[in-house]
Amino acid sequence: MSEKYDILIVDDNPQNLKVLGAILIEAGYGIHIAQSGEQALKAAETMRPDLILLDIMMPGMDGYEVCRRLKADALTEHVPVIFLTAKIEEEDVVQGLELGAVDYVTKPFNAAILLARVKTHVRLGVHQRLLFEQSNIDALTLLPNRRRFDSVLAAAWRKALHGELPLALVLLDVDYFDSFKDVLGSSEGDDLIRWLAALLDEAVLVSPHFLAHYGGKEFAILLADTGLQAAVEFAETLRLSVLDAEVAHPASPLGAYVTISLGVASLQAQAALDASDLVKAADQQLILAKQHGRNRVYPSP
Template sequence: MMGEKTKNRILIVEDSIFNQKILENILMDSYILETAASAREAFSILEFFAPHLILLDIILPDANGFDVLRSLGECERTKHIPVIVISGLDREKDEEKGFLLGAVDYIKKPFKKAIVKARIGTQIQIINQMRAIEEMSLRDGLTGVFNRRAFDRKMRAEWEAAYENASPLSLLMIDVDLFKCYNDTYGHPQGDMMLQAVAITIKSMLRPGVDILCRYGGEEFVVILPETELTEAVIAGEKIRLSIKALQIPSPDSGTATRATISIGAASLYPQDSGNPMELIEAADSMLYRAKEMGRNQVQYEGK
């Protein structure tokens, strides 16, 4: 059986308690459900519940379902959520109107279990496939960690969260020392092996599900440390530096082990506005530059 974290979420907007219960009985074993009996209640639920799919009745006590569908499509937060219209209306023009307003499917009442499960299952399959493609687009092909595109997105999200929660946010900019020389000496395949080993080692030192490791470009990595003060960030950076220094990578020519070192720039601050993460990125990058200027294989830091 799927765990709660792996189940897709569905919001049922239906004013009939009887029909709500029918849909819940059909879907509850496979999905996480929330129900609303009115448009007002639905939009209230959407403030804290992020569904993968919405089932929307056309006739609601406080709104026309088509107007609700239009509002969902115009809202930045909900416009990407697929909507299946559910209705007792059997007029072709109503079905056509739903599709013109962006609905992905139309289920008629009274509900037939097999049809409900099949049509919702088809949409969920499409949703999951799209999520998988999106996830792949955010991963670095060589190391498997998040890529630069993912970093930009996650950095903004963590910045906004830190601003809202008045919590510290720290960043580690990491560069593999003398990587070009290593590539020139041993070749690109061996260089790729080193980057993979470095990524695996860094990731093993982070808090699972909290800290975020991304490949920033070339031989450079970046770690986002949410709710982390500068002192804690520097300690984390030192642990990473020492773990990389202890790393032994077999050389292709002699079989003897080669070693890698990294330079790290650490920076930390309490975001003072909701949209300027470059302040933290530039501070960490400046500290990385200083670490390399002062001889590499060290952590330099700056915080506010």
């Protein structure tokens, strides 16, 4: 294989791990192992394997539950899952496939069949990921687009419903962007949006939040487990970073440089509300930031 693909093997039986690992290593795959459902979820989220081989019968969290959680998490929903099952009852296999697994192999393993299925699904998975990325990445900034943002927000909201921690959202846009383009041209406008995308991308690397290009001159940053005060402070650091960069704006009534306005909202997810309520609340704050003079975070700390 010219490119090395990583496979996560999940089985509570060390002997199975050994046999599977040997077959896959021999075929040129990179191998990671987990011996429980909990370990599997953690490994899947951090290493993003190209494929997961998942035992169904495990003590504690079984393979069905692991699959359900993998598919409910935006970080892992697209990783193909093949079930390892000792049971050949059709009913069980159907249940597994309905949870989003792509295939299954029965124990004891036939190396040739196993490798054929692994190869097929790694290849399909790579194609699917490419398609997925093309429809979820904004071509101008190479950031996740609004469509991707909506699905990440929905997943984060579902997760937050079960917890105590709030979700926060920062919506921001460039002040007087139309005048900027009117004077410098739309190509310079594109450059400015790309520049801002890179600046924001670096800022979210430091504090791991989800950044998306919301469209046009607007960006969204979702902050999990974050209350209003912390979100406002984060937003303020973004505002200052843009200001401190001193990017020339030839037509801003606010001064010589490019500035941004930011709306911040934080909500405790609850059944009576919807994820879109968080967006509406942040959007309302962004409008207020504009109305109160721009180049500010609203509500101001």
